[in-house]
Amino acid sequence: MTATPGATPTIVLVGHGMVGQRFLEALAERGLTATHRVVVLCEEPRPAYDRVQLTSYFSGRTPEDLSMTDMGFIEKHGIELHVGDPAVEVDRAARTVTSRSGLVVGYDTLVLATGSYPFVPPVPGKDAEGCFVYRTIEDLLAIEAYAKSRATTGAVVGGGLLGLEAAGALKGLGLATHIVEFAPRLMPVQVDEGGGAALLRTIEDMGLTVHTGTGTQEIVSGADGSVTGMKLSDGSELATDMVVFSAGVRPRDQLARDCGLTVGERGGIAVDEQCRTVSDPHVFAIGECALASDGRVYGLVAPGYEMAETAAATIAADEEAAFTGADLSTKLKLLGVDVASFGDAHGTTADCLDVVYADSRSGTYKKLVIGRDGELLGGILVGDAEAYGTLRALTGSVPPVAPEQLVLPAGAGAPAQLGPSALPDEAVICSCHNVTKGTIRGAVTEHSCTTVPEVKKCTRAGTGCGSCVKVLGQLVTAELEASGVEVDKGLCGCFAQTREELYEIVLALRITSYRELLDRHGREAARGGDGCEVCKPTVGSIIASLAPTIGADGYVLEGEQAALQDTNDHFLANLQKNGSYSVVPRIPGGEISPEKLIVIGEVARDFGLYTKITGGQRIDMFGARVEQLPLIWARLVDAGFESGHAYGKSLRTVKSCVGQTWCRYGVQDSVRMAIDLELRYRGLRSPHKLKSAVSGCARECAEAQSKDFGIIATSNGWNLYVGGNGGATPRHADLLAQDLSDAELVRLIDRFLMFYIRTADRLERTSTWLDRIPGGLDHVRDVVVHDSLGICEELESLMRDHVAHYRDEWATTIEDPEKLARFVSFVNAPDTPDPVVAFVPERDQIKPDLPLLSIGMRPTTPLTEDALEGSATR
Amino acid sequence: MTLAPETTDLMVQLRLADDWFTVCDLGRLLPGRGVAALLPDGRQAALFRDRTGALYAIDNRDPFSGAAVLSRGLTGTHRGRPFVASPLLKQRFDLRTGQCLDDESVRVVTYEVRTT
Ligand code: SRM
Ligand SMILES: Cc1cc2nc3c(=O)[nH]c(=O)nc-3n(C[C@H](O)[C@H](O)[C@H](O)COP(=O)(O)OP(=O)(O)OC[C@H]3O[C@@H](n4cnc5c(N)ncnc54)[C@H](O)[C@@H]3O)c2cc1C
Ligand code: SF4
Ligand code: FES
Numbered sequence: 007m008t009a010t011p012g013a014t015p016t017i018v019l020v021g022h023g024m025v026g027q028r029f030l031e032a033l034a035e036r037g038l039t040a041t042h043r044v045v046v047l048c049e050e051p052r053p054a055y056d057r058v059q060l061t062s063y064f065s066g067r068t069p070e071d072l073s074m075t076d077m078g079f080i081e082k083h084g085i086e087l088h089v090g091d092p093a094v095e096v097d098r099a100a101r102t103v104t105s106r107s108g109l110v111v112g113y114d115t116l117v118l119a120t121g122s123y124p125f126v127p128p129v130p131g132k133d134a135e136g137c138f139v140y141r142t143i144e145d146l147l148a149i150e151a152y153a154k155s156r157a158t159t160g161a162v163v164g165g166g167l168l169g170l171e172a173a174g175a176l177k178g179l180g181l182a183t184h185i186v187e188f189a190p191r192l193m194p195v196q197v198d199e200g201g202g203a204a205l206l207r208t209i210e211d212m213g214l215t216v217h218t219g220t221g222t223q224e225i226v227s228g229a230d231g232s233v234t235g236m237k238l239s240d241g242s243e244l245a246t247d248m249v250v251f252s253a254g255v256r257p258r259d260q261l262a263r264d265c266g267l268t269v270g271e272r273g274g275i276a277v278d279e280q281c282r283t284v285s286d287p288h289v290f291a292i293g294e295c296a297l298a299s300d301g302r303v304y305g306l307v308a309p310g311y312e313m314a315e316t317a318a319a320t321i322a323a324d325e326e327a328a329f330t331g332a333d334l335s336t337k338l339k340l341l342g343v344d345v346a347s348f349g350d351a352h353g354t355t356a357d358c359l360d361v362v363y364a365d366s367r368s369g370t371y372k373k374l375v376i377g378r379d380g381e382l383l384g385g386i387l388v389g390d391a392e393a394y395g396t397l398r399a400l401t402g403s404v405p406p407v408a409p410e411q412l413v414l415p416a417g418a419g420a421p422a423q424l425g426p427s428a429l430p431d432e433a434v435i436c437s438c439h440n441v442t443k444g445t446i447r448g449a450v451t452e453h454s455c456t457t458v459p460e461v462k463k464c465t466r467a468g469t470g471c472g473s474c475v476k477v478l479g480q481l482v483t484a485e486l487e488a489s490g491v492e493v494d495k496g497l498c499g500c501f502a503q504t505r506e507e508l509y510e511i512v513l514a515l516r517i518t519s520y521r522e523l524l525d526r527h528g529r530e531a532a533r534g535g536d537g538c539e540v541c542k543p544t545v546g547s548i549i550a551s552l553a554p555t556i557g558a559d560g561y562v563l564e565g566e567q568a569a570l571q572d573t574n575d576h577f578l579a580n581l582q583k584n585g586s587y588s589v590v591p592r593i594p595g596g597e598i599s600p601e602k603l604i605v606i607g608e609v610a611r612d613f614g615l616y617t618k619i620t621g622g623q624r625i626d627m628f629g630a631r632v633e634q635l636p637l638i639w640a641r642l643v644d645a646g647f648e649s650g651h652a653y654g655k656s657l658r659t660v661k662s663c664v665g666q667t668w669c670r671y672g673v674q675d676s677v678r679m680a681i682d683l684e685l686r687y688r689g690l691r692s693p694h695k696l697k698s699a700v701s702g703c704a705r706e707c708a709e710a711q712s713k714d715f716g717i718i719a720t721s722n723g724w725n726l727y728v729g730g731n732g733g734a735t736p737r738h739a740d741l742l743a744q745d746l747s748d749a750e751l752v753r754l755i756d757r758f759l760m761f762y763i764r765t766a767d768r769l770e771r772t773s774t775w776l777d778r779i780p781g782g783l784d785h786v787r788d789v790v791v792h793d794s795l796g797i798c799e800e801l802e803s804l805m806r807d808h809v810a811h812y813r814d815e816w817a818t819t820i821e822d823p824e825k826l827a828r829f830v831s832f833v834n835a836p837d838t839p840d841p842v843v844a845f846v847p848e849r850d851q852i853k854p855d856l857p858l859l860s861i862g863m864r865p866t867t868p869l870t871e872d873a874l875e876g877s878a879t880r
Numbered sequence: 881m882t883l884a885p886e887t888t889d890l891m892v893q894l895r896l897a898d899d900w901f902t903v904c905d906l907g908r909l910l911p912g913r914g915v916a917a918l919l920p921d922g923r924q925a926a927l928f929r930d931r932t933g934a935l936y937a938i939d940n941r942d943p944f945s946g947a948a949v950l951s952r953g954l955t956g957t958h959r960g961r962p963f964v965a966s967p968l969l970k971q972r973f974d975l976r977t978g979q980c981l982d983d984e985s986v987r988v989v990t991y992e993v994r995t996t
Contacts, residue, residue: 499958521931536912536930538956539965539972569912573952573967576913581967585947832924833904833915841922842941842948859946 014043017321018103018111020093020261021119022048024057025293025310027074029119030085032318039083045111046085047103049092050142053080058307058471060146061171064178066734069143096265098286115288115321118262118275119314122255122294122305127163131225136233136248140172141255149250153179157247160184161236163222164252165192167338172250173214174341183214184244186236190219196336196347197371200364201388204371208343208389211369217244225249257295257303270297279328280320281313290317300331307470308332308438335401335437337394337473343369344391346473349384349401350375358383363413372413380404395477396426399433399443426481435477438470443481450485458482497768498540500524500532505693505768509548518558520545520570544768546570547655550691551763554807561818562691563825574653577829578815579635584854586843587635588628589615590652591642592688595662595680595700596623605645613638616851622659622697624650629852631839636829639816648814651689655769657696660684661709665702665719672702674719679748680708683717686752687759689812693766693775696759697732711739714772715755720744724751728758729783731773740776740783743791753802757790760801894925894937895992903927906995909935914951914964916940925991926951928975930962936975937991942966943980950988 017033019026026046033039048054053075063072080087088105095104096116104110124139126132136157138149153160153176160176162169165187176183185192191202192209206216221239228234235245257274259267267285268276274297276284281296283289293310297303304310309332319327335348353360353375361374370389374397377383381404387394393412405412406428426435431444445465455461458479462468468475486493496502501524503511508523517523523545525533537545546567553560562571563578574580579587591606606625610617613634615627630638651657660683663669665676680700690696699708700717710716716727722745730739743754766775776783788794790801819825831840842859845852890906896919903917909929917925917940924940928951940948945968953964955975962975972981973988980986 500956532957535957535960536955536962538958539954539970542912542954542956566912569910572954573949576952581949581952583945583947583968585949827908831916832918833908833927834902835918838918840916840924840948842946 014041015114016043016045016112017115017117018113019044019046019117019119020103021121021258021293021295022046022050022054022075022087022089023119023121023293024054024074024307025121025314026117026119027054028311029117029292029314029318030083031079032315033321034079034083036318036322036324038318038322039085042114044083044085045113046087047091047093047105047109047111048087048089050144051090052143053077053087053089055143057141060140060143061175063143063146064150064175072143093261096261096289098265098267098289101288113288115290117317118283118289118291118295119293120258120261120295123258124251125254125256126251127222127253129222129224131227131233132251134225134227134233135231136227137225138248138250140168140175140250140252146175149175149248150179152248153181156232157181159246160248160250161186161244161246162250162252163236164254165189165216165218166195166252166254167193167336168255169252170209170341172252173209176248176250177212177214177341181248184217184246185209185214186217186220186222186238186244188219188221192216192218193345196345196351197386197388198352198373200362200373201345201347201371201386204364204366204369204388205343205345207366208369209341212341214341255294255305257297259295262291262295267291270301270303272303273297274303279316279330281317281329282320290320292317298329298331302331304332304334306332306334306336308440311438311470312440333434333437335398337391337471343389344387344394346387346391346394346398347385348394348398349382351384351386353383355383361409361413363410374409374413376409380409382409395435395474396429398437399426399429399435399477403430403433426477427484435481436465436467436470436474438474439466441465441467446478446481447485450482451489455482456486456491496529497544498538500528500535500537500541502529503527505544505548506765508545509552509764512545512548512556513552516556518549518556519566520549521566540768542570543572543575543655546575547691547693547768551808552804554811555804560811560813562815563819563828577632577635578639578649578653578819579630580653582628582854584843584856584859585840586628586854587630587632588626588652589630589635589638589642590620590624590626590650591647592650592684593624593659594684594688595660595677597662597677597681602645602647605642605647609638609641614845614852616853622652623661624659626652629845629854631831631843633830633836633839636820636826640820643814643817643820648688649816651815654689654691655694656689656691657684657687657698659697660687661697661699661713663701663707665700669702671705672719673721674702674724676700676702676708676717676719679717679719679724679751683752683755686809687755689815690759690763690808692759692763694769694771696772712736713739715739715758717751723747726751726754726758728786729773729776731771733771735773737773737777742783742787754790756805757798757801758786760804761786761790761797764801890995892927892935893994893996894919894927895994896920900994900996912955914953914955916948916951924948926964927993928955928962928964930955930957930975934962935993935995936962937993938964938973938975938978939988939990941988942968942971943986943988944969944971 055072056074091105091107093103094106102110102112124141160181161184162173163186165185173183173185192205224237226235237243259269259275262275267283275291276297277291279299281290281292292313313329316327316329319325337346357378359376363372372387374385375383382400429443433443435443449455449461449464453464455464468478483493549558610627616629618626620626660680662677662680666672697713698715699710699713701708701710702719710718711727712730712732716739718725724746725744726742727739728742731737830836844855846855892903893900911929911931914926914928925937926940928936940950953967955964963972965972978988978990
């Protein structure tokens with residue numbers, strides 16, 4: 007099959023990676039896809055995807071999520087995309103490219119965007135089974151399959167950026183992980199000695215083993231040919247089941263070499279400032295395969311994007327474009343550690359000086375490189391890269407405050423009030439897409455964007471690595487405020503106040519009715535109305551948290567409060583997908599007597615419920631019809647159980663480990679403490695659910711550091727950790743205070759929880775709250791430990807009120823015939839069960855009969871994630 | 881203010897074809913919450929009462945999940961339109977027209993309601 011250049015000029019792109027895709031978009035923007043035939047040869051089995059986010063595959067992103075190619079775009083612009091069909095030969099004289107499948111395409115312009123390949127050092131045994139590289143989705147799939155089926159230990163060769171990502175992935179797959187780095191420190195290119203030391207400590211604390219200053223000499227394999235270990239330069243041997251090479255990349259320039267294009271001494275297709283190859287005006291090279299005119303090969307995506315724009319502009323001949331070099335700033339979150347470097351990070355400029363802040367306890371290291379005249383030249387941030395966006399943008403100018411102010415952590419000394427307003431208009435905010443502050447302001451002022459997503463769409467800022475999004479948000483808000491647009495921080499369409507403000511109003515004015523709050527303090531248009539599904543449960547929760555103090559009824563089904571509750575709270579059970587409910591009795595600390603276990607078993611058996619042990623150390627019974635709930639609870643309450651509040655935004659469980667009583671390592675009675683805490687805080691309504699755990703020693707079997715408040719026993723008492731989270735965005739808890747007595751511990755938790763309930767946003771876990779509130783952990787510690795606001799007495803008294811007035815919701819409900827009357831499927835046929843709720847057998851239990859549900863129904867299309875966040879079932 | 885169920889003499893009725901079908905005493909409808917009713921032909925309706933006392937009735941089945949749960953959603957007012965949000969995946973439905981406010985292509989059946 008041959009295609010010769012006809013009337014329409016043809017552009018052939020070889021390589022459909024990140025830069026190749028960007029080049030296609032640039033062509034389309036300039037109208038070149040309309041005037042040209044565009045043919046793309048793509049080697050990988052899938053079109054372009056986000057290689058930068060590759061590792062997020064291991065945190066649940068699918069290959070589809072990573073895709074950067076909208077097939078609608080390809081079709082709309084008539085681009086001929088050949089997936090899985092690489093170019094194998096270029097004939098520059100005939101101006102044709104031949105693909106592996108035998109397709110021959112003639113070109114007027116050829117663009118090479120073939121990227122890089124991972125460099126594998128030539129050590130003996132490197133091809134053994136169990137050796138991998140880390141570059142493509144296929145590599146990841148292979149690593150995952152091998153790790154899951156055959157490996158318990160893994161080693162990564164190379165401690166650079168990619169090596170650490172690969173190590174994080176192996177660790178995430180549950181392997182004991184080693185990193186072998188030849189250089190004396192980790193990330194030798196990006197960070198200096200001090201930064202490397204901070205990074206090393208943090209990474210070792212995570213349980214990875216790091217061998218720096220160590221070379222790999224040989225890969226050892228067993229009788230079946232698969233890896234068993236590696237020999238290191240210090241003479242030792244490391245046992246490992248798999249090896250991932252991550253020792254740098256090399257430009258893929260073979261195709262160019264074969265057709266006689268000039269390549270650099272150390273590889274890379276030589277191009278000029280327009281990204282045209284120095285050998286052939288019809289051929290361009292962009293991205294990681296190109297050797298730029300400044301003599302460098304750029305291994306980052308931002309410079310590649312700039313080259314793509316330059317090449318497209320040059321082909322269109324509509325503007326002067328040039329790529330003369332790029333900034334190598336990077337910000338990464340590796341293994342959960344922020345690492346950033348920008349500008350002249352290593353201080354190579356003559357006469358420059360360093361300003362360094364280092365705190366090895368917290369693994370923080372920050373260095374700024376300052377020029378002779380006080381201008382910021384560059385810097386390195388490890389452990390805390392909050393300021394990266396602002397600092398990078400300030401590079402090249404004299405910062406408006408003293409440099410030491412810029413590196414001190416919040417709370418130490420006067421915090422630097424250095425918002426993005428301090429930046430000049432020329433400051434580059436998004437370096438992936440080279441977007442300046444001026445452009446972003448223009449998007450707000452001239453293009454009337456009012457939200458970050460709109461500005462992203464309009465300017466592209468923030469759509470690359472994402473590291474600038476925070477500053478972007480601040481800029482958009484500042485700009486809107488400056489142009490007089492009031493930025494609406496209100497809770498919803500009904501209230502202009504935040505949750506925190508509403509809490510203060512309710513507390514100060516002792517408002518016990520939602521309607522009164524709405525009619526007096528709601529937005530003008532919302533007064534007199536019925537509110538909405540956002541503010542009703544939020545206000546319901548505030549009233550419930552404060553009930554005894556403000557004189558409201560503490561029972562959430564009483565009076566008007568009943569109408570405010572989400573479905574789950576209204577039926578005191580968790581709604582399931584077919585309209586049935588689950589039942590979770592409280593099992594404080596996870597401790598349960600055989601008698602009570604038997605009762606649960608009997609109840610589940612008698613009502614035919616599906617039974618499961620939960621992740622929260624208790625037992626969930628599923629499949630109850632609404633009219634069965636009171637009957638089930640009558641039996642449970644009778645046996646001494648009470649509501650577990652699995653449905654409420656309230657305390658869930660306080661998990662425990664077995665602790666000192668039985669465990670040979672235990673130093674305190676963790677079970678007793680967990681039970682005490684669970685009974686103290688049960689029923690406490692809060693902005694989001696609250697979870698806790700108590701471990702009997704530092705081995706941490708109860709996983710307290712993943713909880714909103716977690717307690718770990720010490721030989722002198724208890725350590726209190728706060729702000730931990732599991733779920734989709736896990737966060738390790740921060741240590742709030744050490745070696746507390748029982749009384750001190752309880753008092754501090756009282757204050758912490760009440761301060762959180764008072765100031766957090768709706769559906770904001772303690773983890774996101776801690777990260778959001780100004781001053782962060784240090785501020786919270788000041789308030790709850792040092793009483794800097796003088797409110798601790800009030801916080802404690804609020805908690806005393808709560809504890810004193812707790813009543814079990816289910817016991818109250820089953821005694822109240824009027825409330826019980828609500829627990830029916832049909833108001834006009836109280837004895838008839840909902841016919842849509844039906845079950846079929848599975849593994850000796852029941853499961854919902856889903857086909858019954860879908861009869862005559864559309865496939866489920868969930869709303870946006872934001873809507874789901876507030877979903878009543880959570 | 882108390883919302884304890886007043887036993888009124890008023891009965892809530894739904895219009896089915898040409899007949900009015902009696903569902904329950906008005907006192908069973910809490911302002912801001914719904915109840916479900918089983919209709920003679922086996923279908924289900926969700927009835928609501930807002931704070932002004934206005935009554936609404938729509939089909940009880942959530943068209944997105946198939947579960948008969950709309951009566952258990954939270955109600956509110958959006959730009960002057962009374963709505964209920966499905967307790968499962970949160971889509972809102974206009975109580976007067978049955979129109980889904982989050983997906984133009986979806987609408988649920990509505991019923992005329994009165995008290996006698
Ligand atoms: C039943 C259970 C799973 C199980 O079978 O083990 C469960 C089930 C649900 N979880 Fe969970 N989670 C359960 C333990 C956990 C845990 C583990 C733990 O608590 O130790 C976690 C991670 C820890 C954490 O929360 O930090 C967990 C993180 C989540 C999240 C993510 C929270 C986050 O901050 O990212 C959600 C979604 C949400 O709340 O927005 C969620 C939401 C839910 C919902 C409410 C989802 C829904 O909308 O229906 C499920 C309700 C089940 C029901 O109807 O009863 N569940 N969920 C566990 C109940 C524990 C209990 O006894 O109360
Ligand atoms: C795990 C990982 C993390 C990274 N993190 C970052 C980061 O945080 N920040 C950052 O800036 N950069 C990061 N990078 C680097 C970034 O991914 C690259 O700079 C970028 O992908 C380069 O784009 P490219 O299009 O030049 O090359 P690629 O994306 O590699 O695309 C080249 C494509 O060409 C194909 N190809 C090669 N030869 C042929 C042929 N003969 N015919 C047809 N097709 C061919 C290849 O199969 C490939 O699909 C990371 C890379 C990896 C692997
Ligand atoms: S955390 Fe310590 S005390 Fe508790 S079970 Fe584990 S080893 Fe034992
Ligand atoms: S800097 Fe990477 S997206 Fe803006």
